[in-house]
Amino acid sequence: MDLLPCLPPIAHTRAPKIPTPAGACDTHFHLFGPRTKFPFADSRSYTPDDAPLESLLKMHDALGMTHGVIVQGNAHGTDNSAVLDALQREPKRLRAAAIVKPDTGREELKRMADLGVRALRFHHMPHGVGFSSLGMQSFEKLAPIMADLGLHAQFMMDANALDSAMPFFKDWKLPIVLDHMGNVDGKLGADQPGVQQMCRLLGEGKIWVKVSGSYRVSTQYPDYPDAKLIHEALVRANPDQIIWGSDWPHPRMEKDMPEDGHLLDLFNAWTPDAGLRKKILVENPAILYGF
Numbered sequence: 001m002d003l004l005p006c007l008p009p010i011a012h013t014r015a016p017k018i019p020t021p022a023g024a025c026d027t028h029f030h031l032f033g034p035r036t037k038f039p040f041a042d043s044r045s046y047t048p049d050d051a052p053l054e055s056l057l058k059m060h061d062a063l064g065m066t067h068g069v070i071v072q073g074n075a076h077g078t079d080n081s082a083v084l085d086a087l088q089r090e091p092k093r094l095r096a097a098a099i100v101k102p103d104t105g106r107e108e109l110k111r112m113a114d115l116g117v118r119a120l121r122f123h124h125m126p127h128g129v130g131f132s133s134l135g136m137q138s139f140e141k142l143a144p145i146m147a148d149l150g151l152h153a154q155f156m157m158d159a160n161a162l163d164s165a166m167p168f169f170k171d172w173k174l175p176i177v178l179d180h181m182g183n184v185d186g187k188l189g190a191d192q193p194g195v196q197q198m199c200r201l202l203g204e205g206k207i208w209v210k211v212s213g214s215y216r217v218s219t220q221y222p223d224y225p226d227a228k229l230i231h232e233a234l235v236r237a238n239p240d241q242i243i244w245g246s247d248w249p250h251p252r253m254e255k256d257m258p259e260d261g262h263l264l265d266l267f268n269a270w271t272p273d274a275g276l277r278k279k280i281l282v283e284n285p286a287i288l289y290g291f
Helices: 053-063 081-089 106-115 136-149 159-169 193-203 225-237 260-270 274-289
Strands: 025-029 067-071 094-098 117-124 152-157 176-178 208-210
Touching: 025 053, 025 274, 053 081, 053 260, 067 081, 067 274, 081 094, 081 106, 081 117, 106 117, 106 136, 117 136, 117 159, 136 152, 136 159, 152 159, 159 193, 193 208, 193 225, 225 260
Parallel strands: 025 067, 067 094, 094 117, 117 152, 152 176, 176 208
Antiparallel strands: none
16 A cells, blocks of 8 residues: 655644634644554555544643544544544534545434534545545535534535535535635635635635645745735635634644644734634634534
């Protein structure tokens, strides 16, 4: 199996320069292992170091995060056992987005929703590599049960492919959330079609966007100035439907591992208005995930 490189995260997270508001939520991170209890999927595209709940909570305490949303990662495939275990151990602090097989039944999805799963995650990366095939057709099959249970849709999506994706949502009433600023190329700037499309759909209230993964949008480590322009455009378009995530433990990183305190510092610097920061970190995730 040809696996992508995967460095471990920086062990010690420093506190952000600006205190994090009470009730803040990191809406995008992963849990991996421990492998002795939660084995990795044979079909995975990378093999991460163990990143268990205890390490996550230590990182969140350093950042001042009250809440968090676990996002099922590729390394565990459609086995959400590590996620569900964490939800049972921290029911007040955590919610989750799961990845499931398209034939998953209502009973299993209701069990997951009752434990704190609030979304199902899909992939629509027509030009990407190393991603799950569980994309728009999977969403189409699961959508009726999701709608019945109130599970919204989260996408690892190339925003430049939004035109091909939006017809699948013509009857969809629940939120649509895009990861990592739509996975655009920061070098192409905020005027590129994918960013303009996200801004238009944000302005119309049709999508939510995570201003996470600045280091996936930009290669300009460690401050990612081209990602800053995209961040600012998205926040201007509709700050009521923007949320932030760390993407800890930063899987598939081959070099230039980001430090989470610095990532939160960048968010704070790129969002200088304290009221907007509170909206994005506290108020918006409380609405979307039910904290």
